[in-house]
Amino acid sequence: MSDYKKKLSVPLECGLHLFMVVVNGKWKISLIWCIHSGFKRPSELQRKIPKASRRVLDVQLNQLIGHGIIRKITYDELPLKVEYELTPLGQTLIPVIASTAQWGEDHRGELEVLLR
Amino acid sequence: MSDYKKKLSVPLECGLHLFMVVVNGKWKISLIWCIHSGFKRPSELQRKIPKASRRVLDVQLNQLIGHGIIRKITYDELPLKVEYELTPLGQTLIPVIASTAQWGEDHRGELEVLLR
């Protein structure tokens, strides 16, 4: 699917950039949070995040898998059933995401005037 | 400079996306961290972040100003002197950035195998 190599490398010296690489992507945090909240099936995720097309969610889910944040479980039963779950690494991300989300909420007032 | 309006809107419901809007940009976190660490002048920042061109740093500095994270001080003296400093809002970002950076450091080993 993607043996594509970036030409413009991202600086990774700092731990912060490692975080950024993992969560960058318009819908990734929503996906991580949904999965963490118990919405695990692809169709559920699409319904929870209706502004994103099905295709984009698929692509970003696969990137999260590639980065070791989530895992895909394909049930060998009919009708088709697939679920995603956080890996142990993915779970360690939850409190970090929560703290950045808290920052956003704490400053929503100031930020909303500044952004657009 | 930029009265450009995005056509693809970013979801802002969640506090986390507010954080992302502010720190997204390849060099922004480096810039915030440098300024926080006392490297305030444009030429210092360029020397500290040599992989980024002068132009890109300028653009991203201006975006940070627009988002209320840093402030520009132009000294009315010769030779020319300009400094950036964190706003109060920008300062609240420091512990959050530190926690995401800590996450990256804590998992650098796992991550480096996964990210290419």
Place this chain on the structure above:
DNA sequence: TTAGATACGGATAAATTTATCCGTAATTGG
């Protein structure tokens, strides 16, 4: 047997971000 649900991915267009190149202007030190 037809519609709607499940699920997946290639190909391409559009949007956005980042990089490169160009130019300006003033000052300092040789």
Place this chain on the structure above:
DNA sequence: CCAATTACGGATAAATTTATCCGTATCTAA
């Protein structure tokens, strides 16, 4: 005067990300 330093920004190219459109396949229920 000339080169190096300070500082800033427009215009465009290149890279990357996101969106849209197309197609596949199987199963269930009406």
